[in-house]
Amino acid sequence: MAMVVKNNMSAINTLNVLNKNSKDFAKQLQQVSSGMKINSAADDASSYAISERMRVQIRSLDATLTNTQNGSSMMKVAEGAVSSTVDALRTFKAKAIDAANDTNTDSDRAIIQKELDQLMNQIDDNALVTFNGKYLINGSLGGNIVADQQDAIVSFMSFLDSNKFVSSTDSLDEAIRFASSGMFKDEASLINSCVNDVKKYGLLEACGIDLNNDDTGSITGLDAGGEKTKTAVTVVPEEKTAFGGNPTGSSYIRGLQVNWPDTAGDAMKQAIAAALDNEWLTNCMQLVDESFAINFWENGTSVKSINVQFRSAADNVLADVVQHYDGEGVTTGLDLRINMNYYNNLDLTDKNGAVVGNPDQLYLDRTLAHELTHAIMAANIKNFATLPKYITEGMAELVHGIDDYRKSGIQALANDTDTLKSILDGSTTPTDDSAYSAGYIALRYLAKQAANSEPEKSAYFQIGTKASQTISIGLADMRCEALGLVKDDGTTVSVATQKKATSAITVIDRAISRALKQQTIIGSIESRLEFTAANITTAHENVTSAESVIRDADMAKSFTAYTKANVLMQTAQSMLGQANQNSSSVLSLLQ
Secondary structure, three states: OOOOOOOOHHHHHHHHHHHHHHHHHHHHHHHHHHOEOOOOOOOOHHHHHHHHHHHHHHHHHHHHHHHHHHHHHHHHHHHHHHHHHHHHHHHHHHHHHHHOOOOOOHHHHHHHHHHHHHHHHHHHHHOOOEEOOEEOOOOOOOOOOOOOHHHHHHHHHHHHHHOOOOOHHHHHHHHHHHHOOOOOOOHHHHHHHHHHHHHHHOHHHHHOOOOOOOOOOOOOOHHHOOOOOOOOOOOOOOOOOOOOOOOOOEEEEOOEEEEOOOOOOOHHHHHHHHHHHHHHHHHHHHHHHHHHOOOOOOOOOOOOEEEEEEEOOOOOOOEEEEEEEOOOOOEEEEEEEEEOOOOOOEOOOOOOOOEOOEOOOOOHHHHHHHHHHHHHHHHHOOOHHHOOHHHHHHHHHHHHOOOOOOHHHHHHHHHOHHHHHHHHHOOOOOOOOHHHHHHHHHHHHHHHHHHOOOOOOOEEEEOOOOOOOEEEEOOOOOOHHHHOOEOOOOOEOOOOOHHHHHHHHHHHHHHHHHHHHHHHHHHHHHHHHHHHHHHHHHHHHHHHHHHHHHHEOOHHHHHHHHHHHHHHHHHHHHHHHHHHHHHHHHHHHHO
C-alpha cells in the first residue's frame, strides 16, 4: 500500500466504522435503558404508528373502566334509595291491611293515616338522593315506569286525569307516551305500530288477546297478566242476589250521591234499582277503581252525583251515561239511563242481571261497569267528550272485558287491518259499534307492549372507546305522585274508612310492583356494568400484550446486541488510534 500523508484512508475507513458502531451502540443503549425496541418513528415508522394507536386504545380503556366503576357506584346509590322506598311501602301495606280490618274505628284509622303520611314524606325524601350532585330517582333521569299491563293502563288514565293540557289531542299524545314509557311518542305512532304488529303477528302475540278461552279479556283478568280468569259472571263479583228493596231519595256509594227515580208500581224497575243500590253500583265502581285507580273520592272530581233514570221501550240504547259540559269542557251533571227495552224481563234469581230467555244478552252488571267507566272518566278528565270514541269506549271495554261478547267483530278487524287503521285514525265514522272493538284492540296492544318497556333513556354511561359505545339507562320517578300514592290534585291514598283502606291496598300493591321493577332494572344495569368492567379489563390486557409485542424490547437479546455494539465501538476506537499512527511512519523516510 502506498505511503501517503494527505489522505489517511485507513483512518477514514476506521472512523466510519467507529461512527456506525457508535450509532448502533447508542441505539442499543437506548433500548436497554428504555426497555423498548421502538423509541421513535425513525426506528420503525409503521410499527410506531400501530403502537401509538394501541396506546391510545389502552388509555381509552383505562378511562372507560373508570367510567364503568363510577356508573356502578351510581347505581348502588340508586339501588339503596329504591330499597328504602320498598321497605317503606312494605310497612305502608301492613298499615293499610290493619286499617281495612273492622276491629278498628275511624279514629284508629285516622291515627294510622298519620303514620302513612309520614311514610309518604319519607318516600319523597328517598327520591331526592343524589350522586355527584345529580338527582337519580326523581324523574330527571327517566320518566314513568309501569309494572305490568294493567299498570300501563292505570298510567294512561292517571295522565288523562291530571288535566295538564288544554287540548285533548295533546293530552292524549302525552298520555300514550307516558303510559308506554316513551315507547310510543304519540297517538299516530301507537296506531301505526298496533296495526302493523296485528297484521304481522296476530292478536294473541301483538295484543295478548285470546278469543278462544273463558277469560273476558278484562284488564284485571288472566289474559292481561292478572292472577285470575275473569269470566262474564265473575268479572263483577256479586256475593248474593240483590234485587230486594226499593231505594228512594238518595244513597251515597263510594263517594257518589245516587239520586233515585220514583219506581212505584213497576216491580222490574224496583228490582233493578234495588240491585243498583245493594251491590251493582258498589261492585262496578270498585272494579273501575281497581282497574284504573280512578274514582269519585278524588278532590278534582267535578261531579259527585248521578241521576238514575229508566227509559221507555222506544229508546234504542242499552244504558247511557250523559255528560253535560260547560264552556271549558268540565262535566257538570251525570245521568245513568237504563233502557227497559232491553232489561224489562230480568231473571230475578240471577244476581248478574241475566235476561230471561236471552242468554246472549250482555249481563246488566257488565253494562253498568262499562257505563260507570264513562261516568267516572267524565267526572275526572277535562275535555273527556273530545277524546276519540275508540279511547272512551275502549277503556270501558277493558274494565269488564269484551273478547267473549265481541269475538267476531274483534277478529274481523284483526283480519282487515286497513279498516282497523281507518277506525283508529278517525277517517271514517263507523255506523256500527266497531269503535268499541278497535279501541279494545289498540288499548290492549298499548298495555302489552308497555308492560315490557323501561323508563325513557335519559342518562348514558360511556363504556367503550367509540362514540356509539354507551349504555343508556332510565331511572323512573319514585316520588309518591309517580307511584300513585298521591294524585295530581293532591288526593293522597287514604285509609280513613274501611272501604278506602281496602282500595288503598290495591294502590299500594301497584306502587310496590313499580318500585320492585325499578329495583330489577337497576340490578340488571349493575350486572351489565360488572360484565362490561370484566370485558374492558380483558380488552386492556390483550391490547397491552399486543402493544408489548410491537414495542417492548427483548432484554436478553438487547443486552447481547448492546454488548456486541460496545465491544465493536471500543475495538473501532483502538483501531482508529492505530490507523492514525500509520501516517507517522512516513517521517522515517525523512531521517
